[in-house]
Amino acid sequence: MASKIHYHTRQSREVAQYLQDRPGQHVTAAELCACFAAQGQPMSKATVYRRLDRLVEAGLVTRYTVDGVTGACYAWNGPADAPCEESCTHCKCEKCGALIHLHCEEVAHLRRHLLDCHGFALDPRRTVFYGLCQACRAAEGA
């Protein structure tokens, strides 16, 4: 599907390593730049974006957007050692901004239904459910 990745340079290794060390976390390009700079090894913005694009192309990393988070988020998938199961999705509270990891068989069920009845192959990793979390619902009173 996608070309193999060669880690020719220090920079390319560091970007991949950073994401691998934070499975399931929401990493932004700005965060990567800031972290490398703080470590005394600043990396050009252009290089960070280039490396991320390459990793996404190769299918090793998922790129997705979360409303309220400035810029795209990236998360390591890995080839076989995926940190979340296939059905791992995220819920985002529109009020407090909390990001909840969701491991739920119902999502897998919906996925099967969408595939069988609508022909649509849901990618649960890239999909974010928006709504209100329990705490914020309680606070709203309604």
Place this chain on the structure above:
Amino acid sequence: MASKIHYHTRQSREVAQYLQDRPGQHVTAAELCACFAAQGQPMSKATVYRRLDRLVEAGLVTRYTVDGVTGACYAWNGPADAPCEESCTHCKCEKCGALIHLHCEEVAHLRRHLLDCHGFALDPRRTVFYGLCQACRAAEGA
């Protein structure tokens, strides 16, 4: 929940009208600016964003992002005359970019499950399912 909206000016009426006339469609701020300009009544970018923010605050309009679409999308909800039922969600094909309107009881079912078992109140209008559409799946062969 949100303050009532007063349509004092021509600009505020036009932005709301544009969205009301296109229920369920994905309207961007840039599109609004371009359209008003084409009609010979250009509206300042700042004003467009201000009016959209106001409408979102009032709950009359939903703001959401779709990967691959530059800028946020806005869609009219309306107070009671919502164009899509509560379970209206969108599917976005990550390959061809197609946006599919989904009216599916399974989504409502998932919504109930999330509410009952996870305490999370899903907002189907703001949520976009990412994956592969039927045509692209067929093209991939797999």
Place this chain on the structure above:
DNA sequence: TGTAAAATGAAACACAGTTTCAAATTGAGG
């Protein structure tokens, strides 16, 4: 070691969205 291909960094750039502030428009009261 030498050389072609690939990767890097700095800066310029494109674009979404926000902020600022002076000028225009609104509505309410006289």
Place this chain on the structure above:
DNA sequence: CCTCAATTTGAAACTGTGTTTCATTTTACA
């Protein structure tokens, strides 16, 4: 109809993400 305070508008400056360009450096490999 006129005046004035409050609101809204538009233009421009600005912030931040992400891309492009190009000269320089690094890599792979013979």
